[in-house]
Amino acid sequence: MRDYAVWGPALVVTLIYGLLAIFGFDEARDDVIHAQLSTAVPYVLSAAVMITVSAFVLGVVTHTVARQLGGDGSWQPTVGLSMLIMTLTDAPRLIIAMFAGGDASFVQVVGWITWIAAGFLFTSMVSRSHDLAWPRALGASAIQLVALLSLIKLGTF
Numbered sequence: 001m002r003d004y005a006v007w008g009p010a011l012v013v014t015l016i017y018g019l020l021a022i023f024g025f026d027e028a029r030d031d032v033i034h035a036q037l038s039t040a041v042p043y044v045l046s047a048a049v050m051i052t053v054s055a056f057v058l059g060v061v062t063h064t065v066a067r068q069l070g071g072d073g074s075w076q077p078t079v080g081l082s083m084l085i086m087t088l089t090d091a092p093r094l095i096i097a098m099f100a101g102g103d104a105s106f107v108q109v110v111g112w113i114t115w116i117a118a119g120f121l122f123t124s125m126v127s128r129s130h131d132l133a134w135p136r137a138l139g140a141s142a143i144q145l146v147a148l149l150s151l152i153k154l155g156t157f
Contacts, residue, residue: 006080014055017087017094018048021152024097054151055083058144062126066140071130081125082141086148089118093153111153119145 022044023029032040059079066073093111100107122141127134 006077006084010055010080010083011052014052014083014087015048017091018051019044020094020098021051022047024094024102026102029098052083054147055086058086058147059083062122062141062144065143066126066130066132066137069132069136069140071126071132071136071140073126073130078126078129081129082122082144085118085121085125086144089114089121090148090152115145115149115153118148 022032028047032043035043056079059082060075062082063073063075063078066078090111093107093114096110097104097107119138119141122144123134123138126132126140127137130137130140132140
């Protein structure tokens with residue numbers, strides 16, 4: 001894990017997630033569905049690009065904080081894996097929200113469960129890739145977890 005940059009899968013999965021993410025928010029989904037194709041396509045594509053850029057920046061922040069806390073890992077695997085963790089752990093919530101709506105109670109429960117799973121995976125990844133004890137690894141991934149909660153998860157709550 002420390003020696004492999006996973007840019008290909010990270011970018012592809014995050015872009016696909018970004019393309020679908022707009023349909024997980026009730027208002028945005030209605031706007032896209034009721035818009036003309038010439039308006040809807042740039043709206044969906046810009047959401048995909050912004051989600052990808054956001055995931056990249058959050059991964060860089062996680063790596064930087066891990067380094068500040070004494071970690072010694074490389075930035076490419078940390079950023080790529082954090083992008084994958086962010087999108088793959090939220091995929092179940094997103095898929096359910098696309099059909100049930102983001103305000104459904106079940107979607108909210110799944111959102112909290114997947115957020116906790118993301119926290120465990122972020123902490124584990126940072127701990128192993130930067131040789132940090134788990135409290136420091138959790139601290140390093142805390143900014144990304146709070147951002148994920150406030151930007152993605154709470155948007156549906």
